[in-house]
Amino acid sequence: MKIIFLFILLSSFLLGLDIDKAIDMAIKNSDKIREQSYLYAQAQSISKSKISTLMPKLDLGYIFSYNIPGNTSTYFLNSFNITGKYNVFNGFKDYYTIKDSKQSQTTQNYVLQSNIADVTLQTKIAYISVLQALDSLKIAQESKKLLEAQKQKAQQFFNQGFRAKNEVLSVEVLLANANIALKSAELNLDYSKNLLSTLTSSTINPENLENIKTVTDIVFDKNEILEKILQENPDYLRLQSLLKSAEFQVDIARGSFMPTVDVFATKFWYINGGSIARTSYALQSQARIVFGWNLFDGLNTHYNYQAKKFYYLSILSRINQYKKDMKNDINKVFNEFELAKQQYSLASVSLKQAEENYRITNNRYIQNIATYTELLNAQFLLNTAKTNIIQSKYETAIAVSKIDRLLNTNSIHSDTAIQK
Known part of the structure; x- marks a missing residue:
């Protein structure tokens, strides 16, 4: 078994980590999700406990007393009793309490799903950020290599008397800036890597990420996104569940205005003193129907009912505001997505043009036809085009991840996962 486990672990390491595996690891490692899972289990137990309100209640009792009646002899009283109680009617409060507890369980489940969606989005963004930082680092490394090669050429031309000293100095300044950009890219990659490592609770090698x-x-x-959100988004569904629960709480409070009907039955078994107890203390077996109706309690029931209604209206207002905010969020993330798509399309064309332009300019510079300024401009355009296409590619993926969070879907996958 150990050999098989090591083989699986080694295979996973060699194949690398894809984004779906990273999400699974983050979900399993999240204490926030673990906390909500326990709260959901608690809600399930509470919901089951509320069913007992519909059940009869039985109590076993024992009485031992030393009694000294006024004109009778002293005696001991020993007895056992079983008392049963069953609520026949209490304004449907028990019924709505059970409904409310089940709804609270549903609400907690949506809270759990919402936390899972949040961790999923965080992991996606962290994973994508590592890939983007890695590609940016490679561009910075390539830029440094090109400048080092240009410095050698500029120094060679200067030594041969073909170029002025300022060309060498200009390239050295640009090379120093490239070293700063390279260090910044390394730090950015290290930060993104550590963030993903924290989420997944594992060591991350950026080169092994798919x-x-x-x-x-x-x-x-865009017109269909809001409708889908209202059907699938756990945040909105949680609010709807809270509204339903608030409605049940109003029904429970309304039930306090209703009368109550309870049935009691008591059976006594006497060890001694039973005859006197039956005649003097009414401790005989009996059955009772008790009717009660609260006529006045200092307006406590009235104000409690009003409070529940106001709470219901507050949840309703929160839902309406959520819909308004969601429209703004949809417009924002949709515009980000469309902008990133257009930038990627334009950057793809610009990259081909920049590569061709650099190739031509570099050859002309080697032949001492083009100036070093033209070569530096060509390199700047090439680096800009590479940066733009990387930035637009990953910004598109992040925008899609945010839309997935709203729709509770998953559109981001690794290349290997797609092939499988």
């Missing part, structure tokens, strides 16, 4: 599939071909209908 790349994600480009999602620039995904199409969303």
Whole structure:
């Protein structure tokens, strides 16, 4: 078994980590999700306990007393009794209490799902950020290599008397800036890597992360997004569940205005003193029907009922505000997605043009036809094009991840997962 486990672990390491595995690891490692799981289990237990309100209640009692009546002899009283109670009617409060507890369980489940969705989004963004930082680091490394090569050429041309000293100095300044950019890229990668490592509780090697599939071909209908959110988003469904629970609480409070009917039955077994107890203390077996109706309690029931109604209206207002805010959020993330898609499309064309332009300019510079300024400009355009396409690619993926969070879907996958 140990050999099999090590083989699986080694295979997983060699194959690398994909985004779906990272999400699964983050969900299993999240204490926030673990906390909500326990709260959901608590809600389940509470819901089951409320069913007991519909059941009869039985109590076993024992009485031992030393009695000295006025004109009778002293005697001991020993007895056992069983008392049963069953509520026949209490304004349907028991019924709505059970409904409310089940609804609270549903609400807690939506809270759990919402936390899972939050951790999923955090992991996606962290995973994507590592890939973006890694690609940015590679661009910074390539830029440094190109500048080092240009410095050698500029120094060679200067030594041969073909170029002025300022060309060498200019390249050295740009090379120093490239070293700063490279260090910044390394720190950014280290930060993103540590964040993903914390979420997944594992050591992350950026080189072993599977790349994600480009999602620039995904199409969303903005007009349909809100409708889908109202059907699938756990945050909205939680609010709807809270509203239903608040409605049940209003019904429970209304039940306090109703009368109550209870049935009692008591059976006594006497060890001694039974005859006197039956005649003097009414401790005989009996059955009773008790009717009660609260006529006045200092308006406590009235104000409690009003409070529950106001709470219901507050949840309703929160839902209406959520819908308004959601429309703004949809517009924002949808615009981010469309902008990133357009940038990716333009950057793809610009990259090809920048690569061709750099190739031509570099050859002309080697032949001492183009100036070093033209070469530096060509390199700047190439680095900018590479940066833009990387930035737009991963910003598109992040925008899609945010839309997935709203729709409670998953559109981001690794290339290997797509192939499988």
